[in-house]
Amino acid sequence: MTSANPNIDQRQRFSFDNTDIRGEIALLENSYQAVLERHDYPALIANAIGELMAATALLSSNLKFAGRITLQVRLPGNVSLLQAESNEQGELRAIARYDDQANRRELALDDGQLAITIEPENGQRYQGITAIQGGDIAQALTDYFEQSEQLGSRFWLFCNGQRAAGFMLQKLPSSDNNDPDAWDRLTHLASTIKADELLSLSHRDMLHRLYHEELVRTYPHSALSFHCTCSKDRTGNALHQLGYDELNDMLNETGSISITCEFCQQEYRFLRDDVEALFPERHPH
Ligand SMILES: [Zn+2]
Missing domain, CATH: 3.55.30.10 (Hsp33 domain)
Incomplete structure (x- = not known):
């Protein structure tokens, strides 16, 4: 057909x-x-x-x-x-x-x-x-x-x-x-x-x-x-809103944070370094 x-x-x-x-x-x-x-x-x-x-x-x-x-x-x-x-x-x-x-x-x-x-x-x-x-x-x-x-x-x-x-x-x-x-x-x-x-x-x-x-x-x-508009940057922005302490707790439990886009099923994985990079103000030179 x-x-x-x-x-x-x-x-x-x-x-x-x-x-x-x-x-x-x-x-x-x-x-x-x-x-x-x-x-x-x-x-x-x-x-x-x-x-x-x-x-x-x-x-x-x-x-x-x-x-x-x-x-x-x-x-x-x-x-x-x-x-x-x-x-x-x-x-x-x-x-x-x-x-x-x-x-x-x-x-x-x-x-x-x-x-x-x-x-x-x-x-x-x-x-x-x-x-x-x-x-x-x-x-x-x-x-x-x-x-x-x-x-x-x-x-x-x-x-x-x-x-x-x-x-x-x-x-x-x-x-x-x-x-x-x-x-x-x-x-x-x-x-x-x-x-x-x-x-x-x-x-x-x-x-x-x-x-x-x-x-x-x-x-x-x-x-x-x-076309899905998701990206690691956008996912990181969403994670950032949870706050550093919350993310830190999650990392301590599981070692990494995985977020799957509900539209396209793309998985974004955030290791400790990735999470730290979301909070540049915590790492002044
Ligand atoms: Zn997506």
Whole structure:
């Protein structure tokens, strides 16, 4: 079922001439599989993570600066957290938190929250949170944009365990609209997307299948990949916050401190010299 597709791990922007509507299409395979290789997620969670990664890939195209967007689905039940992140270059990572009792058949999003956080490398962090009213992740995103951004947005997200795919339409706040029926017409057409189409067709074929009677303008593709932002330096900074005495106690017990990144499973080991180096003020020349 995985045929050659030129748009694997790519996203593409498109817009419709004479309207204030634009869209984004994304297809993930290697970037998604890189997450699954690092975690033994049950199928239900693996699929939800795929949908969330696809959504994050779509939204990260809106980042106009160096920084990061994080999507979190926070739930009250046995699956407590689904999280996916991307920087402006489409470098993605994701994680799920759940317990052994996680229901393997159905993931109910009712009573959950969707949080979207935007963190520019330089500038103010922004976070919006909305209650999830049930439905799926695509519906939760649509509700989020309606409530917190007052921006008409619709999402279609699919995952089959091998690939994840996303499709987004957004109505820009603009007066330049000569086609008042466009939003209804274009979203109605997008609602005919089938999972196997979005997961298998090239972006060009998908857009042609939906919009061959519309004036679609496409923009250059950009790459999507898996990348974890962890490093020994960042891990050291986190350890530093525990304080010297606490770290010293840990070293006395075990001889070294090992920290494993929960996103990528990379292990960082700190020996006594490494810990001392975190506190240069203790070693004046
Ligand atoms: Zn990592």
